[in-house]
Amino acid sequence: MTLLTFPKLFAKPRSAEVVRPERKLRIGIPRVLNMWSTHRFWTTFFVELGVNRRSVVYSSETSEARQREFGQGRAAVDCCYPVKCMTGHYGELLHGLKKPINVLFSPKITTLPSILQGEVRNTMSCPRVLAGAESTKAGFLREGNAFADAGVIYVDPVVHLDEPKLAARELFEALDPVLEDLTPEEVEAAIEAGFAALEEFDTSLRKQSLNVLRNCAADSRPAVLALGRPYHMDPGIGHGIATELQEAGYPVLWGQYLPLEEDLLDWLYRDLLSAGRIRTPFDISDIWPSSHSSNTNELLWAARYASLMPWIACVIRFSSYECGMDQPTYTPVQETVEALGTLFFAFQDLDATNPAGSVRIRVETIDYYLKRRAQKIIEQKLAALDTPPESFSNLGSIKDAAQ
Amino acid sequence: MNKVLQDSYQTYRPRPFKKDERENVTLLFGGLTWRAERALVGLFEGAGYKAESLPPATRSDLLFGRSLVDVGQCCPTAFTTGNLARTLKDKADKIGPDRVADEYVFVTAGACGACRFGQYHYSYELALRNIGMEAFRLFLVEQHEIDQSKDDDEGFQTDTHLLLGAILSVMMTDVIQDLEYQIRPYEVEFGATDAAIKKAVEDIYDAVRNRPQNKGKLGTILWHLTTDHYAKALRKAKSHFEGIKLDRLRIKPKVKITGEFYVSTVEGDANHSIHAWLEQEGAEVLPAPVAVWFDYLMRFARRKQQDRIGIHKGARKKQLMIELARRLYRGRYHSLCKALGDIPRHLPDQNELARLAQPFYDNRLNGGEGDLLVGKALYAHLHKVAHMVCELSPYGCLPNTMSIGAMAAAQGKYPDLLYAPLEIKGDSEVHVISRCQMVLTEAKARARSEFDAALKAAGLTLEEARARYEAHPEMHDPFWQVPKRGAVGTAANVVLELGGASL
Ligand code: SF4
Ligand code: SF4
Numbered sequence: 001m002t003l004l005t006f007p008k009l010f011a012k013p014r015s016a017e018v019v020r021p022e023r024k025l026r027i028g029i030p031r032v033l034n035m036w037s038t039h040r041f042w043t044t045f046f047v048e049l050g051v052n053r054r055s056v057v058y059s060s061e062t063s064e065a066r067q068r069e070f071g072q073g074r075a076a077v078d079c080c081y082p083v084k085c086m087t088g089h090y091g092e093l094l095h096g097l098k099k100p101i102n103v104l105f106s107p108k109i110t111t112l113p114s115i116l117q118g119e120v121r122n123t124m125s126c127p128r129v130l131a132g133a134e135s136t137k138a139g140f141l142r143e144g145n146a147f148a149d150a151g152v153i154y155v156d157p158v159v160h161l162d163e164p165k166l167a168a169r170e171l172f173e174a175l176d177p178v179l180e181d182l183t184p185e186e187v188e189a190a191i192e193a194g195f196a197a198l199e200e201f202d203t204s205l206r207k208q209s210l211n212v213l214r215n216c217a218a219d220s221r222p223a224v225l226a227l228g229r230p231y232h233m234d235p236g237i238g239h240g241i242a243t244e245l246q247e248a249g250y251p252v253l254w255g256q257y258l259p260l261e262e263d264l265l266d267w268l269y270r271d272l273l274s275a276g277r278i279r280t281p282f283d284i285s286d287i288w289p290s291s292h293s294s295n296t297n298e299l300l301w302a303a304r305y306a307s308l309m310p311w312i313a314c315v316i317r318f319s320s321y322e323c324g325m326d327q328p329t330y331t332p333v334q335e336t337v338e339a340l341g342t343l344f345f346a347f348q349d350l351d352a353t354n355p356a357g358s359v360r361i362r363v364e365t366i367d368y369y370l371k372r373r374a375q376k377i378i379e380q381k382l383a384a385l386d387t388p389p390e391s392f393s394n395l396g397s398i399k400d401a402a403q
Numbered sequence: 404m405n406k407v408l409q410d411s412y413q414t415y416r417p418r419p420f421k422k423d424e425r426e427n428v429t430l431l432f433g434g435l436t437w438r439a440e441r442a443l444v445g446l447f448e449g450a451g452y453k454a455e456s457l458p459p460a461t462r463s464d465l466l467f468g469r470s471l472v473d474v475g476q477c478c479p480t481a482f483t484t485g486n487l488a489r490t491l492k493d494k495a496d497k498i499g500p501d502r503v504a505d506e507y508v509f510v511t512a513g514a515c516g517a518c519r520f521g522q523y524h525y526s527y528e529l530a531l532r533n534i535g536m537e538a539f540r541l542f543l544v545e546q547h548e549i550d551q552s553k554d555d556d557e558g559f560q561t562d563t564h565l566l567l568g569a570i571l572s573v574m575m576t577d578v579i580q581d582l583e584y585q586i587r588p589y590e591v592e593f594g595a596t597d598a599a600i601k602k603a604v605e606d607i608y609d610a611v612r613n614r615p616q617n618k619g620k621l622g623t624i625l626w627h628l629t630t631d632h633y634a635k636a637l638r639k640a641k642s643h644f645e646g647i648k649l650d651r652l653r654i655k656p657k658v659k660i661t662g663e664f665y666v667s668t669v670e671g672d673a674n675h676s677i678h679a680w681l682e683q684e685g686a687e688v689l690p691a692p693v694a695v696w697f698d699y700l701m702r703f704a705r706r707k708q709q710d711r712i713g714i715h716k717g718a719r720k721k722q723l724m725i726e727l728a729r730r731l732y733r734g735r736y737h738s739l740c741k742a743l744g745d746i747p748r749h750l751p752d753q754n755e756l757a758r759l760a761q762p763f764y765d766n767r768l769n770g771g772e773g774d775l776l777v778g779k780a781l782y783a784h785l786h787k788v789a790h791m792v793c794e795l796s797p798y799g800c801l802p803n804t805m806s807i808g809a810m811a812a813a814q815g816k817y818p819d820l821l822y823a824p825l826e827i828k829g830d831s832e833v834h835v836i837s838r839c840q841m842v843l844t845e846a847k848a849r850a851r852s853e854f855d856a857a858l859k860a861a862g863l864t865l866e867e868a869r870a871r872y873e874a875h876p877e878m879h880d881p882f883w884q885v886p887k888r889g890a891v892g893t894a895a896n897v898v899l900e901l902g903g904a905s906l
Contacts, residue, residue, distance in 0.1 A: 271405055272411065
């Protein structure tokens with residue numbers, strides 16, 4: 001069975017066979033926040049601009065040790081854990097790399113590309129995600145200029161990733177002083193390539209998820225959905241809970257990479273569509289009308305997907321310590337997930353301490369409930385839905401069995 | 404019904420509020436200063452609604468709010484949710500929950516973007532459920548949709564006339580509050596200012612309540628731009644302050660209040676009554692006008708269009724329209740200042756605020772107050788507006804924590820800036836007050852040494868300055884303009900004026 005594994009996320013993309021000016025710079029990018037869902041875009045973008053692939057470097061995954069070594073004393077304010085950790089990533093890029101970087105690139109990604117675009121009010125980042133760079137930077141500027149001292153140019157443009165033309169303008173303005181002879185056309189082309197790479201990557205992960213679900217359907221086995229923000233895939237932020245569950249034998253899917261096959265969506269959402277509750281399978285206005293925040297919107301969307309998809313028998317919800325965006329979603333998400341009986345477990349207030357022991361106990365609890373209840377849940381959800389689509393060709397027998 | 408539909412979660416949807424219910428239904432609202440709330444009651448009544456503002460939020464509302472909704476709210480959410488729930492419960496105890504659901508609706512602003520302000524209603528909904536009042540109706544007024552007049556049968560019509568009236572109401576209460584805060588610390592007769600402000604707010608209430616009826620969209624815009632109606636009301640309100648004698652030689656540090664919208668504007672438990680506490684401690688407080696935030700929102704919207712010129716069709720035109728609206732808005736505000744003898748401070752230059760903040764907080768980042776707080780703090784320091792900046796930051800606030808973080812770099816660059824970021828949890832008064840006290844002590848010392856420097860520059864002793872001051876009765880008048888002679892403090896500028904000197 002193919003499972004999603006974290007290292008694949010930040011693997012380098014294939015390079016395209018085009019001639020481009022070579023730019024001998026090393027770009028350091030903090031592996032934080034929405035970089036977890038957009039890194040493919042950024043790597044490809046810089047490669048397209050002529051930066052050697054090996055010269056686009058990301059900081060390591062978050063860890064307590066790294067935070068202590070590189071981030072201590074830099075935090076300018078107490079806030080949610082994923083943003084607080086940014087100082088460690090900045091510090092590592094400035095002081096912890098064998099080969100030093102020339103540019104620390106920390107985009108303030110204001111809006112995100114989203115599968116829900118057009119169905120929701122907006123696809124904004126959380127205010128802390130977009131201003132995290134300002135607050136983190138301050139910690140490196142309050143006593144002198146730590147960037148200049150390390151011989152590093154700090155570049156932190158505002159980028160509207162949901163508006164490619166605007167993003168091209170923003171990135172050209174930010175990088176023009178850093179990359180010699182840069183032209184707006186080059187940036188536009190690099191952006192286009194970046195989005196194509198991102199889409200290709202997302203599609204491949206959705207395909208993998210589809211295969212996981214197919215296999216689950218064939219064996220009538222449960223899968224678990226990890227519901228969180230993209231950076232909960234960082235083992236230092238999400239505490240590797242998903243990995244523990246995989247080790248316990250459950251395939252784990254992430255809400256960010258659920259399959260979008262048309263017939264599958266039609267099947268899952270048929271009742272809601274025909275009753276006029278929603279206009280399209282991507283419509284969440286009936287469960288989350290204040291749909292401004294991109295990651296929150298997708299969280300609610302995935303929660304409903306999980307509530308309907310029969311083989312997702314359990315959802316684990318991640319929330320970081322002091323996350324303000326998650327707070328209003330706790331009840332809507334839980335009630336959405338549990339509608340047809342899907343199990344729901346929340347890991348709230350995740351922060352620095354990695355409570356390996358307690359994670360194990362929780363995973364054992366989840367395992368216990370899944371062993372006892374998964375089959376019933378799958379049957380119950382199948383019974384609530386109509387006939388499964390062709391793409392799940394081997395599902396008929398399961399449905400019959402359920403009935 | 405099939406199982407999927409029957410079981411799937413659906414967000415709260417209030418049953419409609421129809422026009423024919425208006426006579427029997429009271430609009431509840433809250434979250435502003437008592438002055439603005441009183442004016443808005445007048446506005447709603449004038450438009451044919453029954454209206455009532457919620458009582459001031461208290462600490463027990465905070466605790467009640469916390470107990471009703473999911474953990475981890477920012478403290479304004481907990482305060483306002485608890486406040487609404489407590490009010491409804493009190494009413495239900497008297498007339499029963501069914502009558503409350505039929506006879507009251509709650510209206511609130513919402514949807515300013517990705518921070519929780521746009522999601523308050525989830526907390527309200529959960530609270531309603533937890534107090535067993537799901538049938539109660541609450542409605543959101545979206546900030547960015549100015550005219551929401553829907554079909555004629557809609558009970559609550561937020562048309563242009565109502566919205567412009569609301570803006571003018573808030574402007575009027577902003578300027579009168581600014582006047583009040585400039586007078587009270589220096590009043591010779593204790594309580595005279597408080598008595599005057601009560602009467603003045605009633606004049607504002609009357610004026611808003613009795614403004615002419617809707618003249619259509621264009622008609623109401625023109626009327627609001629040209630009318631003397633509001634200024635006239637303020638001139639009447641001004642009369643209540645005339646005659647209050649001031650001792651402007653009291654040495655007081657000027658403390659500028661900034662921070663998140665709710666905790667910086669209200670005066671009560673929600674911010675540990677910090678305004679009153681500062682005054683008691685001998686400060687002259689510069690309250691945060693709501694109008695600055697609206698001005699900021701327009702500046703932000705302008706920038707948004709500016710960035711898209713050449714990309715989005717019509718962006719240039721929109722940018723110009725927004726800038727025009729912004730200038731008219733500022734012009735209106737300043738004309739209201741004039742009606743009060745030009746004593747209330749004018750709106751700060753938004754371009755300057757953005758310029759000052761830009762190295763520390765990008766002005767294209769939105770959410771909450773954006774770059775405004777960094778800009779205001781630096782503006783107050785560099786333009787000698789205040790000795791100290793007191794920034795009220797709600798516990799758990801998303802954007803505000805970030806701008807406080809960004810201030811670390813600003814403080815590195817301007818080490819002389821006296822800046823007190825205070826985390827408001829609602830139940831940690833001692834901590835907040837003692838932290839504020841520490842910075843205030845330094846501000847007092849600065850006000851004192853500035854005053855001494857002013858005496859020296861003016862070549863006067865304290866006694867001589869006092870004697871000259873007594874000989875100038877016009878300086879005791881609340882509507883005498885304190886000249887700006889290079890000092891921050893009022894007393895220091897007065898001394899410099901008396902000696903014909905500058906710092
Ligand atoms: S979504 Fe939550 S965890 Fe993420 S940056 Fe915002 S407040 Fe922090
Ligand atoms: S600005 Fe801060 S305090 Fe105000 S609603 Fe948003 S998160 Fe809460």
